[in-house]
Amino acid sequence: MTESATASPSAGSILGNRFRGHVERDWTEWRERHFYPDAAAVPHDAERAWITRDKRNWAGIGARPALRHLVAANVDQPLLDEIGNLRDLERLELEWPTLASDLAPLLNLTKLRFLSIDSPRKLADFAPLLDLPALRTLLITNAKAMTDLAWLRGATRLEVIGIEGGMLSPYTIPSLDPLASLPGLRAFLGVSTKLADRRLMPLAECPALEFVQIACVAPRTEFGRLHAARPDIHCDWFDPDLPDTLFPRR
Known part of the structure; x- marks a missing residue:
């Protein structure tokens, strides 16, 4: 049996998936x-559905009140407006690309x-x-089009926040300061990002934080400071065996 077949998922991978x-x-x-080709094919009692917009194939999806995911x-x-009718929806994933220009319909959910x-x-x-x-x-x-994370200062109810870039287009976060002291934050996900000020210590002020999955956005010393301040947080970049060449310089 090969090593790849017997290898167990890392703790970071398990936490990230969760x-x-x-x-x-x-x-x-x-x-x-x-997966359904159009909304008409979604059973009225279906709790889960996956649909990709193609012309008007989505029409009627808002009349499936049993949907939860x-x-x-x-x-x-127009499709987002229709989704706004799903008052009992608990989980919504808007997959690539999202072309809507107004989030107001989601406030019904x-x-x-x-x-x-x-x-x-x-x-x-x-x-x-x-x-x-x-x-x-x-x-x-x-x-x-999102310029910074200042709007997240009011995210007092959120437990998981993910601000991430595209595979070929990393998103630059000006600063993590807006996340400091968020009372319920348990995980921050920032894959494919850059951090303009290279400061991680605002995360140390989040009392419930337990997991950080982020690009290597700061010098090793900064990851070391965060680890020293919050040894209860899991972050793969805390690993002392990682080579220094992986980390950016100031």
């Missing part, structure tokens, strides 16, 4: 059981606990999402 909700969504199962790709504003938005091309202001009373996980990927 906080990203991947353990609750198997893509193979979804393709086989929950929806994956939707290529979402424009008062039971929504998990929201991910991939490549929002026309959205710059995400602060309204913080008014969702049940929201605990918010993942935003490749939001090129």
